[in-house]
Amino acid sequence: MTIMIRGDNIGNLALELLKDCDYGCSGCSVNTTGVTPYTEDDLHALRDVVDDVRERGWEMSWMEFAPVDVMSASNRTDVLTHPIIRDLVTGFKSVVFNCSFLNPKADAYVEFAKELDAFMPGLNVEFLVPVELKHHRNVAYLEKLRGRIAWLNQHLETVTIASVTAIVNMTESMLDNGLINEEVLYATRHIELFEKSDTTTFVFHYGRRDLSVKEDRDEFLRAILKQNQTFANQVDAGYEFTVDDLSAHVGADYHLAYRNGDLYIAPFINSPIAVFHPDFKFEKPWTLDSIQRSDQDTFFESITRASQSNDCSGCRFVSKCATRGVHRVQRLLETDRCLSILGKLGHKCNW
Numbered sequence: 549m550t551i552m553i554r555g556d557n558i559g560n561l562a563l564e565l566l567k568d569c570d571y572g573c574s575g576c577s578v579n580t581t582g583v584t585p586y587t588e589d590d591l592h593a594l595r596d597v598v599d600d601v602r603e604r605g606w607e608m609s610w611m612e613f614a615p616v617d618v619m620s621a622s623n624r625t626d627v628l629t630h631p632i633i634r635d636l637v638t639g640f641k642s643v644v645f646n647c648s649f650l651n652p653k654a655d656a657y658v659e660f661a662k663e664l665d666a667f668m669p670g671l672n673v674e675f676l677v678p679v680e681l682k683h684h685r686n687v688a689y690l691e692k693l694r695g696r697i698a699w700l701n702q703h704l705e706t707v708t709i710a711s712v713t714a715i716v717n718m719t720e721s722m723l724d725n726g727l728i729n730e731e732v733l734y735a736t737r738h739i740e741l742f743e744k745s746d747t748t749t750f751v752f753h754y755g756r757r758d759l760s761v762k763e764d765r766d767e768f769l770r771a772i773l774k775q776n777q778t779f780a781n782q783v784d785a786g787y788e789f790t791v792d793d794l795s796a797h798v799g800a801d802y803h804l805a806y807r808n809g810d811l812y813i814a815p816f817i818n819s820p821i822a823v824f825h826p827d828f829k830f831e832k833p834w835t836l837d838s839i840q841r842s843d844q845d846t847f848f849e850s851i852t853r854a855s856q857s858n859d860c861s862g863c864r865f866v867s868k869c870a871t872r873g874v875h876r877v878q879r880l881l882e883t884d885r886c887l888s889i890l891g892k893l894g895h896k897c898n899w
């Protein structure tokens with residue numbers, strides 16, 4: 549069987565191993581206590597997949613430690629000193645942490661810098677920093693975060709901070725109440741917290757709900773449609789934007805996520821969305837070949853489904869959405885409506 553190659557960067561891996569969070573950011577629906585311990589067998593299997601990627605001459609882009617604030621995670625030290633996890637990170641170009649930088653204690657950052665230097669010597673670290681929407685223009689608040697990031701940076705010896713990117717939780721009620729509208733989207737586009745930062749990411753948490761429940765699936769659908777409409781309004785209102793601001797140009801690579809003993813592939817709807825539902829799960833044993841084969845089967849299934857759908861048949865983004873897993877989300881949500889901003893941008897998007 550021919551295996552589909554998606555480019556030199558084969559993908560990313562989110563390890564949802566950290567648990568407990570000291571904070572309560574608005575719009576957060578992460579189950580902060582719900583991570584169960586990983587097994588050594590699973591870590592070995594994940595390392596074998598990463599080794600296989602390297603042996604074939606490809607690269608993994610980034611490994612993310614999710615889903616909670618790393619500095620308040622109660623098992624942070626266990627995770628960052630585990631020998632297999634320490635070995636695993638060396639297979640990636642950079643390591644990503646969710647870190648709120650809300651801890652006011654200066655010593656905590658000195659300690660964290662030491663742990664990072666021991667965990668991933670000489671590697672690049674990236675931080676995703678949750679910023680509550682109400683603070684996006686709060687100069688004093690943002691200045692405090694910048695000061696703590698600079699303080700951590702000052703104490704890192706071999707690890708380099710490659711980027712710090714703000715993330716904002718997106719919910720249906722925020723969209724309904726106009727808290728996230730086209731003006732706010734534009735204003736929050738660049739929240740500079742460090743000299744190197746990417747476009748602010750809006751985090752869509754609905755894939756973390758219990759998607760066996762119809763109400764949760766319906767909410768997911770309503771929220772994604774409202775989000776895309778808000779993005780489209782931004783374009784119609786004439787705000788300057790690039791397509792990458794609304795839907796990152798990447799997305800052809802695999803976004804894998806390990807949580808509670810299972811390995812999932814995250815669909816990419818404007819950005820990667822964690823969807824912890826059996827439809828997105830890989831059966832064991834996990835190998836690069838089995839992941840690629842399963843992905844290829846899904847791709848062809850998606851193309852077939854799209855050809856029978858009112859919105860998708862004839863759309864020029866069918867192959868991109870099939871690669872990104874958008875049609876699998878349509879199947880889960882029992883809809884054939886367009887779920888991607890690409891469909892709304894249409895001819896305005898000249899990829």
Ligand code: SF4
Pocket residue numbers: 569570571572573576577578580615616617646648678
């Ligand atoms: S967004 Fe992150 S830091 Fe904030 S409460 Fe949720 S898990 Fe904690």
Ligand code: SF4
Pocket residue numbers: 854859860863864865866867869874885886887888889890891892
């Ligand atoms: S952009 Fe929308 S209509 Fe086009 S293939 Fe993707 S989901 Fe379907």
